[in-house]
Amino acid sequence: MELNWRWAFFFVIISNGIVFLFSIWQIISDRYYVSVLIILYSSLFFSLAFLFLFHHFSSSEDIVRSFKKTLKGGLYHFKCPHCHGIFAIKESMYIDKKSVIMTCPDCGRLARIPPMPPVIKAVIPTKKSGNVRFQCQRCGESIKVWAEGTMIHPTLKVFSCPFCGSEKPLKRF
Numbered sequence: 001m002e003l004n005w006r007w008a009f010f011f012v013i014i015s016n017g018i019v020f021l022f023s024i025w026q027i028i029s030d031r032y033y034v035s036v037l038i039i040l041y042s043s044l045f046f047s048l049a050f051l052f053l054f055h056h057f058s059s060s061e062d063i064v065r066s067f068k069k070t071l072k073g074g075l076y077h078f079k080c081p082h083c084h085g086i087f088a089i090k091e092s093m094y095i096d097k098k099s100v101i102m103t104c105p106d107c108g109r110l111a112r113i114p115p116m117p118p119v120i121k122a123v124i125p126t127k128k129s130g131n132v133r134f135q136c137q138r139c140g141e142s143i144k145v146w147a148e149g150t151m152i153h154p155t156l157k158v159f160s161c162p163f164c165g166s167e168k169p170l171k172r173f
Contacts, residue, residue, distance in 0.1 A: 012048050019044060077148070079122055083107035086124055086148040090131075098165035100158065105129070105145055108153040113162070125149030134170035136161040143170070 019040045026032055075088040085106030100113040129147040136142070141163035145156065158170040 008051050009048075012044060012051065016044050016048075075146070077122075077124055078113060078117065080104040080106055080109070081111060082109045085150060086122060088124075088128070088146040088148060089113075090144045098160065098162055100162045101160045101167075102145075102158040103153065103156055105132075105147040105152045105156050106150050108155045110159075132156060133173045134158045135173060136164060136166055136170050137168060138166040139164035 019037070022040070023037060026037070075090050077086055077088050079086050083104060083106050085104060087105040099115050101110065102113070103110055125148045127149050129150060129152045131144040131146045132152055133142060133144050139161060141161050143158065143162065145152070145158070147153070157172075160167045161170060
């Protein structure tokens with residue numbers, strides 16, 4: 001079952017506002033329902049904690065899934081979670097600081113490379129495509145992307161900089 005997190009958090013916030021107004025009404029009217037307030041605030045606290053923890057642990061199955069880093073080669077090699085194609089990236093200043101959102105050079109689907117990608121073992125094809133160079137307009141970081149064993153997908157785009165984290169798409173050269 002897919003839970004819309006924004007609506008769930010919105011419901012908890014609205015419920016919290018209603019309980020707060022009930023608390024103010026109690027103070028103004030000199031009626032004290034302390035046990036009711038304790039139950040209401042406790043239930044709101046536990047529901048918010050449940051939503052936060054459940055959302056945190058289920059975030060590994062994001063809509064934008066992560067590419068996985070492979071072991072071999074002098075370049076950074078990654079495997080697409082959608083098509084299982086392998087591609088390579090060479091950065092100029094990259095120091096594993098920021099995640100990179102980009103399209104797969106093989107299938108063109110959107111995914112992200114986390115700052116510390118999980119390492120997997122894979123056989124890297126010897127045939128490479130030509131490389132495509134991208135440059136960040138904010139910090140000047142440039143990266144080159146190769147598709148391993150296939151041609152580069154025509155819609156290849158890089159949407160965030162691996163060095164400064166800028167979410168402005170990198171310019172293709």
